[in-house]
Amino acid sequence: MVQSAVLGFPRIGAQRELKKVTEAYWSGKATVEELFKVGKDLREKNWKLQKDAGVDIIPSNDFSFYDQVLDHSLLFNVIPERYSKYNLPAIDTLFAMGRGLQRPATESSPAVDVTALEMVKWFDSNYHYVRPTFSKNVEFKLNSTKPVDEFLEAKALGINTRPVLVGPVSYLYLGKADKDNLELEPISLLEKLLPVYAELLAKLKEAGAETVQIDEPILVLDLPVEVQSAYKVAYEYLVSETAPKLFLTTYFGDVTPNIQSIKGLPVAGVHADFVRVPEQLDEVVAALSPSQILSVGIVNGRNIWKTNFAKAIEFVNSAIAKVGAERVIVATSSSLLHTPVTLASEKKIPAEIKDWFSFATEKLAEVVTIAKAVTDGSESVTAEVAANAKSISARETSSITNDTAVRERVAKITEDQARRKSPFGVRLAAQKKALGIPLFPTTTIGSFPQTKDIRIFRNKFTKGEITAEEYEKFIEKEIETVVKFQEEVGLDVLVHGEPERNDMVQYFGEKLNGFVFTTNGWVQSYGSRYVRPPIIVGDVSRPGPMTVKESKFAQSITKKPMKGMLTGPVTCLRWSFPRDDISSKLQAQQLALALRDEVQDLEAAGVYVIQVDEPAIREGLPLRAGAERDDYVNWAVESFRLATSGVDDSTQIHSHFCYSDLDPNHIKALDADVVSIEFSKKDDPKYIQEFSEYPNHIGLGLFDIHSPRVPAKDEFVSRIADILKVYPQENLWVNPDCGLKTRGWTETRASLQNMVDAAKEFRAKYVATA
Numbered sequence: 110m111v112q113s114a115v116l117g118f119p120r121i122g123a124q125r126e127l128k129k130v131t132e133a134y135w136s137g138k139a140t141v142e143e144l145f146k147v148g149k150d151l152r153e154k155n156w157k158l159q160k161d162a163g164v165d166i167i168p169s170n171d172f173s174f175y176d177q178v179l180d181h182s183l184l185f186n187v188i189p190e191r192y193s194k195y196n197l198p199a200i201d202t203l204f205a206m207g208r209g210l211q212r213p214a215t216e217s218s219p220a221v222d223v224t225a226l227e228m229v230k231w232f233d234s235n236y237h238y239v240r241p242t243f244s245k246n247v248e249f250k251l252n253s254t255k256p257v258d259e260f261l262e263a264k265a266l267g268i269n270t271r272p273v274l275v276g277p278v279s280y281l282y283l284g285k286a287d288k289d290n291l292e293l294e295p296i297s298l299l300e301k302l303l304p305v306y307a308e309l310l311a312k313l314k315e316a317g318a319e320t321v322q323i324d325e326p327i328l329v330l331d332l333p334v335e336v337q338s339a340y341k342v343a344y345e346y347l348v349s350e351t352a353p354k355l356f357l358t359t360y361f362g363d364v365t366p367n368i369q370s371i372k373g374l375p376v377a378g379v380h381a382d383f384v385r386v387p388e389q390l391d392e393v394v395a396a397l398s399p400s401q402i403l404s405v406g407i408v409n410g411r412n413i414w415k416t417n418f419a420k421a422i423e424f425v426n427s428a429i430a431k432v433g434a435e436r437v438i439v440a441t442s443s444s445l446l447h448t449p450v451t452l453a454s455e456k457k458i459p460a461e462i463k464d465w466f467s468f469a470t471e472k473l474a475e476v477v478t479i480a481k482a483v484t485d486g487s488e489s490v491t492a493e494v495a496a497n498a499k500s501i502s503a504r505e506t507s508s509i510t511n512d513t514a515v516r517e518r519v520a521k522i523t524e525d526q527a528r529r530k531s532p533f534g535v536r537l538a539a540q541k542k543a544l545g546i547p548l549f550p551t552t553t554i555g556s557f558p559q560t561k562d563i564r565i566f567r568n569k570f571t572k573g574e575i576t577a578e579e580y581e582k583f584i585e586k587e588i589e590t591v592v593k594f595q596e597e598v599g600l601d602v603l604v605h606g607e608p609e610r611n612d613m614v615q616y617f618g619e620k621l622n623g624f625v626f627t628t629n630g631w632v633q634s635y636g637s638r639y640v641r642p643p644i645i646v647g648d649v650s651r652p653g654p655m656t657v658k659e660s661k662f663a664q665s666i667t668k669k670p671m672k673g674m675l676t677g678p679v680t681c682l683r684w685s686f687p688r689d690d691i692s693s694k695l696q697a698q699q700l701a702l703a704l705r706d707e708v709q710d711l712e713a714a715g716v717y718v719i720q721v722d723e724p725a726i727r728e729g730l731p732l733r734a735g736a737e738r739d740d741y742v743n744w745a746v747e748s749f750r751l752a753t754s755g756v757d758d759s760t761q762i763h764s765h766f767c768y769s770d771l772d773p774n775h776i777k778a779l780d781a782d783v784v785s786i787e788f789s790k791k792d793d794p795k796y797i798q799e800f801s802e803y804p805n806h807i808g809l810g811l812f813d814i815h816s817p818r819v820p821a822k823d824e825f826v827s828r829i830a831d832i833l834k835v836y837p838q839e840n841l842w843v844n845p846d847c848g849l850k851t852r853g854w855t856e857t858r859a860s861l862q863n864m865v866d867a868a869k870e871f872r873a874k875y876v877a878t879a
């Protein structure tokens with residue numbers, strides 16, 4: 110019998126139970142017992158759900174109160190001293206490492222003040238993990254028994270799970286050296302770490318675990334040789350009499366360039382992602398020994414589309430033809446962490462469209478059906494396959510997906526449309542004349558505090574409790590407040606503050622054709638922050654202006670230049686669930702054309718500074734170097750340029766990037782007049798150099814917008830002075846890291862005032878020396 114397997118299930122709960130209790134715990138409104146109880150209930154619910162769906166191999170230890178990689182750091186005692194020194198309960202150490210902790214002393218405990226560890230994107234997803242950070246005196250030991258406890262918890266419910274661990278090589282490679290230890294290469298710690306893994310595996314075996322899923326996702330990256338060769342060392346050490354069988358899993362890409370690292374490992378089987386890279390089947394099969402099992406990742410863990418049963422069954426059958434049914438498992442391509450929990454709570458999506466989707470819960474049935482089909486023959490699932498074929502073909506032929514006018518317009522895109530009229534130097538001169546922007550110009554990134562008031566009004570409007578007119582009035586009043594505030598503080602290029610936007614992608618999605626929205630389709634982004642990505646279902650076009658009214662109004666009440674504010678094509682695409690029936694490139698082009706019209710409408714309305722944010726441009730970069738990556742860079746850049754190049758020389762195009770490792774060459778290729786980049790927490794001096802040869806104008810973020818902390822004027826002065834050591838002063842803008850929407854007004858005013866005062870000091874000096 111061909112078994113079905115799930116690599117991981119979303120832990121947040123169908124009603125975001127995990128977020129609610131975690132945040133309540135942080136603010137002292139829930140006890141630790143209540144927190145743990147919700148965790149336990151969620152685990153139980155998820156296991157039972159999978160069991161009831163008929164899944165054969167069900168994961169455990171995929172639950173986490175913050176992040177599964179961070180759990181491993183706690184588990185192996187990878188806790189820098191700045192956290193351990195407080196001797197907090199383990200759960201509080203976990204949260205302190207994940208999100209920082211600042212609290213005053215009480216009678217029974219000293220004050221705590223510690224910042225969070227670095228948070229990084231999990232491969233090419235919008236999930237963020239907390240980077241393992243190895244300080245000088247790291248001492249591996251088994252610090253908890255979480256995986257064993259959760260295994261036993263499931264066992265007590267009569268469910269025999271397959272515990273999930275991040276494998277040792279990936280765990281080390283995804284980590285970094287701590288500040289006190291910069292020369293360390295984490296992979297050099299492998300031999301010290303392995304005994305602790307072995308101890309944990311022995312405990313799991315004692316508890317009754319037959320097999321452990323060991324995730325080695327870095328096998329889809331370009332790896333240095335010493336990492337490639339670490340696999341043999343690690344797995345020959347770990348596979349033993351005292352350990353359960355190990356099942357090696359990779360996902361999100363092509364493992365074949367590292368196939369030598371897998372070949373000959375004494376593991377029970379290998380899982381690969383055949384949704385992403387079906388072409389790797391032969392090579393993966395060839396790497397297996399006759400006793401090793403192949404887990405076929407065929408139900409997409411990264412999107413929300415129904416699996417095409419006919420195709421999936423055919424694919425799995427082709428795998429069976431190569432290795433035999435007894436050696437095949439049907440599985441999700443990756444953990445289902447990246448998909449919303451269930452379609453069942455979606456009441457507003459039109460039935461016709463809803464029938465195209467499959468969220469995590471629905472994907473369980475898909476894995477089971479495919480496994481049954483390849484075991485008992487397609488006749489055993491005739492009804493399911495027929496229903497599936499019907500929805501797939503309904504989508505293929507639906508008038509919602511295909512808009513001839515949009516396709517024709519894309520087909521007519523010319524290279525010219527994606528080029529500004531003149532080179533930067535000429536544009537700059539025209540902009541100087543038209544805009545009257547001083548040296549060391551000050552600006553912000555777009556959003557201002559999203560107060561409770563704003564959320565209340567938006568909710569009322571969504572629920573129909575106030576009229577559109579009342580809501581508009583309210584928004585205008587908010588814009589007025591923000592504009593007046595910026596004039597008082599003395600900023601040079603103003604923004605309208607984005608009070609009308611719930612989210613920087615959803616807002617645009619709602620105004621465009623081709624998108625649908627969920628009411629409860631939350632996906633964990635990091636910790637307790639979840640996002641609800643819009644879904645692109647059809648060709649995208651713009652029925653009418655999206656932001657012109659607000660920007661025009663904002664410009665009308667000030668003499669200073671007002672910056673229009675848009676989300677770029679790549680970010681709209683990446684932070685949605687894209688279509689899988691047409692290429693990403695084509696979707697980006699459609700978005701670009703819609704945004705191009707908006708940019709031109711803004712210009713026509715008298716808004717001559719326009720920012721098009723692309724914070725997700727890096728996230729979409731294919732994981733390996735090569736043709737696919739070059740191709741991505743090419744279309745990502747072209748779509749930004751297509752969106753922004755339809756304006757006059759004298760109109761100034763800005764762009765903004767944050768929270769990712771950018772490649773200066775990609776940013777340069779966009780040819781924006783001004784870019785702003787999140788920067789304040791990059792305390793490594795090499796980052797200052799990175800963009801020093803950037804030819805156009807640039808603002809390096811001067812303060813952290815995630816913290817209420819107010820930097821003094823002198824701190825701004827010294828930061829700017831540091832930057833000026835490598836950047837020409839004519840090129841430099843002065844701005845915060847990112848939007849201020851999560852901040853309060855008090856610290857916003859104080860920080861911006863200090864920032865503006867610092868800029869003025871430099872301006873005066875420059876004038877004096879010029």
Ligand code: MET
Pocket residue numbers: 554555556613674722724765767847848849850
């Ligand atoms: C994640 S980037 C955010 C940019 C947006 N304009 C804002 O200020 O919020």
Ligand SMILES: [Zn+2]
Pocket residue numbers: 554724765766767787846847848
């Ligand atoms: Zn940002």
